[in-house]
Each structure stands twice: as structure tokens, then as C-alpha cells.
Amino acid sequence: EPEVTQTPSHQVTQMGQEVILRCVPISNHLYFYWYRQILGQKVEFLVSFYNNEISEKSEIFDDQFSVERPDGSNFTLKIRSTKLEDSAMYFCASSEEENEKLFFGSGTQLSVL
Amino acid sequence: GESVGLHLPTLSVQEGDNSIINCAYSNSASDYFIWYKQESGKGPQFIIDIRSNMDKRQGQRVTVLLNKTVKHLSLQIAATQPGDSAVYFCAEVGFSGGYQKVTFGTGTKLQVIP
Numbered sequence: 001e002p003e004v005t006q007t008p009s010h011q012v013t014q015m016g017q018e019v020i021l022r023c024v025p026i027s028n029h030l031y032f033y034w035y036r037q038i039l040g041q042k043v044e045f046l047v048s049f050y051n052n053e054i055s056e057k058s059e060i061f062d063d064q065f066s067v068e069r070p071d072g073s074n075f076t077l078k079i080r081s082t083k084l085e086d087s088a089m090y091f092c093a094s095s096e097e098e099n100e101k102l103f104f105g106s107g108t109q110l111s112v113l
Numbered sequence: 114g115e116s117v118g119l120h121l122p123t124l125s126v127q128e129g130d131n132s133i134i135n136c137a138y139s140n141s142a143s144d145y146f147i148w149y150k151q152e153s154g155k156g157p158q159f160i161i162d163i164r165s166n167m168d169k170r171q172g173q174r175v176t177v178l179l180n181k182t183v184k185h186l187s188l189q190i191a192a193t194q195p196g197d198s199a200v201y202f203c204a205e206v207g208f209s210g211g212y213q214k215v216t217f218g219t220g221t222k223l224q225v226i227p
Contacts, residue, residue, distance in 0.1 A: 004156075043157065043202070043217040056212045091156050099206045099215050100145065104156035 002026045006092050006105035013082055013112055021077045021108045023092030032075045033093040033102060034067065036060070043091065049075065050098065082112045121200060123222045132190040134221045136203035141184060143207030143216075148177060148188045151220070152199045160188070160201075190223075198225045 005024045013019050025032050034046040047057040049067055066078045075094075079086055089109050093102040126132045138146070144165040149157035163170045163177045163186075170177050176189040186203050202220035206213065 006156075042219055043204075045214050045216075056214060058214070093156075099213055101147070101159055101162060102157075102215065103159060104149075106154075106156045 002028075002103075004092055004094055004103050004105035006090075006108050008108060009106065010109045011111070013110070015084055015112055016081050019079050019082055019110065021079075021090050021092075021110070023075045023077070023105055024073050025075055025092065025094030026103055027073070029094035029096055029103070031055075031095045031098050032067075032069070033095075034077045035091045035093060035104075036088040037091065037107075038088045046077070046090075048098075055098075079110075082110075084112050086110060087112045121220050121222045123224060125224045125226055126193050127226050128195060129192055132188075132193045132197070132223060134188045134190075134201045134223065136186040136188075136218050136221075138184050138186060138203065138205040138216075138218070140205055140207045140209050140216065141181075142209070143205035145206040146177070146179060146186050147204045147206070147215075148175075148186075148201060149204060149217075150197075150199045150201055157202070157217075193223075193225050195225045195227055198223055 007022045032049040035043050037043045045058045047061045048055045064080045068076050089107040091104050091107045093104045095102045147162045148160040151157045161172045161175050161177050168179050174191045178187045200220040200222050202218045204215050204217045206215050
């Protein structure tokens with residue numbers, strides 16, 4: 001069964017450093033997303049991406065965040081200058097139709113020290 | 114308001130019994146709903162979905178019921194198995210804050226007793 005893959009599974013970084021989280025969505029999917037989940041809290045929407053541009057973003061997704069689809073398979077989330085409160089599990093997801101049947105990756109656990 | 118903290122509602126069920134997990138959603142304009150299962154250390158896994166023009170949908174061992182009048186969603190799992198142990202949460206899809214988005218609930222932890 002096709003799946004969304006994310007790397008790395010764990011990322012530890014110093015506050016102020018840049019991190020790039022990587023995702024390979026399911027190949028025939030057209031819509032891509034990043035969500036995050038702070039320990040013990042709800043899964044929160046960050047951004048959606050379609051046709052090589054951001055289609056929606058939440059208030060969490062500020063100027064420190066950016067997304068990119070550098071080639072036909074990868075989808076990345078960059079945090080320019082990490083803060084302690086960015087520590088969370090970051091999930092990539094993809095879908096054939098917008099906001100329907102999202103398939104999630106296993107996540108990247110980001111720890112900012 | 115937002116739920117913050119480490120305490121999830123927990124449902125303990127004997128193996129072989131049926132489980133019913135409930136969810137109250139907030140946006141009356143939501144028109145599509147999804148149930149996800151999340152095992153420890155893994156991403157949410159799609160279980161079943163339902164559109165607002167339906168009140169019931171069945172899958173393999175799972176049934177979702179939608180009551181739009183009281184904004185309530187439930188997931189029924191038949192003959193619960195140990196592998197069903199996980200956190201289950203509903204998600205609603207609708208326009209909120211000017212754009213269409215998926216909003217996740219807090220979740221219910223299902224513990225299956227062998």
C-alpha cells in the first residue's frame with residue numbers, strides 16, 4: 001500500500017538554528033499538507049500546498065516557516081530560526097482531493113534545545 | 114476552548130466487545146468528517162469518513178454515525194481486538210476563519226483488555 005514517508009524520524013536542534021523536514025507524499029496525490037502535534041495536544045494545521053503554491057496557511061505558519069516542492073517527489077518544511085515552542089511532532093500528509101482522506105506520514109519529532 | 118494537557122478520555126473495552134467512541138464537533142458549517150486512529154509514535158491513520166448528507170456509513174468492522182442536529186459523531190468498532198488499542202480522534206472539514214480546513218478533536222484513548 002502506498003504511504004507518505006518522512007525523514008528524519010527525530011531531529012534535535014539548537015534554538016535559532018534552521019531545520020528542514022522532508023516528506024515524500026503518495027505519488028498520485030495532488031494536495032500536500034503539514035500538521036504538527038505538541039505533546040498531549042491536538043493535531044494542528046500548518047499549511048496546505050497545491051499546484052506548486054501555498055493554498056492555505058494557519059496563524060501558526062508565520063514568516064519563520066516555508067514549504068517547497070523542489071522536485072517531483074519531495075515536499076519540505078523549513079523552519080528558519082527555531083524556537084523552543086517549535087518542539088513538536090510534525091506530520092506531512094497528502095490527498096487526492098482537497099482536505100479529503102488525508103494520508104499521514106509517521107512524523108518527525110523535532111526537539112529544540 | 115482548547116484542550117491542553119496530557120489527559121485524554123479513556124475507554125476500556127473487553128476484547129470481543131463492541132466499542133463506541135464519541136465526538137462533538139464545533140462548526141455547524143462542516144460538511145465532511147473523518148475518523149483517524151493514532152498508535153503510539155505513529156501518524157494518524159485514516160479509518161472512515163462521512164459526508165454531511167449521510168447519517169451512517171459502514172466499513173469493515175467500523176460504523177460512523179452522524180447527528181447534525183446535535184453536532185455529534187460516533188465511531189463504532191465491532192468485536193474489538195487488541196490491535197484496536199490506540200487514540201481515536203475525529204476531524205471535521207469546513208470553512209472557518211476564512212478558509213476550508215481540517216480541524217482535529219482531542220481524541221479518545223481506547224484500551225482493549227485481553
